[in-house]
Amino acid sequence: MQEILIPARDARAFELQKGQRFRIVEVEGKQTGDFVALNPHDFRQSYCSWLTTQMAGSFRKAERLYSKLPWGEVMFTVTADPVGVHWIHAGRCNQLGYKLRFGVDGHPSCQDSLARVLKPYGLGEDEVPDVFNLFMHVAIDAEGRRSVKLPVANLGDYIEMRAEMDCLAALSACPDDLQATNDFKPKPLLVQIAD
Numbered sequence: 001m002q003e004i005l006i007p008a009r010d011a012r013a014f015e016l017q018k019g020q021r022f023r024i025v026e027v028e029g030k031q032t033g034d035f036v037a038l039n040p041h042d043f044r045q046s047y048c049s050w051l052t053t054q055m056a057g058s059f060r061k062a063e064r065l066y067s068k069l070p071w072g073e074v075m076f077t078v079t080a081d082p083v084g085v086h087w088i089h090a091g092r093c094n095q096l097g098y099k100l101r102f103g104v105d106g107h108p109s110c111q112d113s114l115a116r117v118l119k120p121y122g123l124g125e126d127e128v129p130d131v132f133n134l135f136m137h138v139a140i141d142a143e144g145r146r147s148v149k150l151p152v153a154n155l156g157d158y159i160e161m162r163a164e165m166d167c168l169a170a171l172s173a174c175p176d177d178l179q180a181t182n183d184f185k186p187k188p189l190l191v192q193i194a195d
Contacts, residue, residue: 002193027155032176038168052065090131092128107175
């Protein structure tokens with residue numbers, strides 16, 4: 001088994017082969033992760049949050065993660081998900097959001113971390129694909145407004161998936177410490193990859 005520790009407020013890229021299973025594990029609890037994936041043979045094909053949400057009929061839980069159209073292929077099958085609370089729909093923290101919503105300049109962000117770890121593969125900042133916000137707990141009110149709640153995932157919780165195609169993946173241990181996203185304290189995440 002290969003293990004990759006994603007330090008708090010940081011990201012790592014890793015490659016998955018078709019058929020490999022992997023887990024993303026809460027090593028300290030109550031930490032969200034922004035997960036992206038692309039076809040390494042054709043970067044135009046990448047994970048699609050809105051199509052996955054549409055096919056799952058849920059913003060929180062999916063059995064399969066799809067690539068964007070026109071491909072619309074299953075990239076991952078979720079094989080175990082004891083937590084079952086994630087934010088499948090689009091979005092990741094970024095400099096613009098921290099500045100406009102919180103008045104903070106220069107805060108670390110998932111956008112910046114993911115762009116940095118994908119750059120060695122030839123991808124630009126504008127080519128970071130949609131994210132699957134693992135363990136992120138979001139509520140939507142009657143007016144359609146969303147609010148971030150404290151994660152329900154605890155120490156040792158995980159999600160396990162099987163790659164249905166070769167993938168270049170990246171995971172950011174979200175640096176958000178300004179709202180309940182990570183219980184106001186960013187922590188590491190662990191990726192475990194097995195054949």
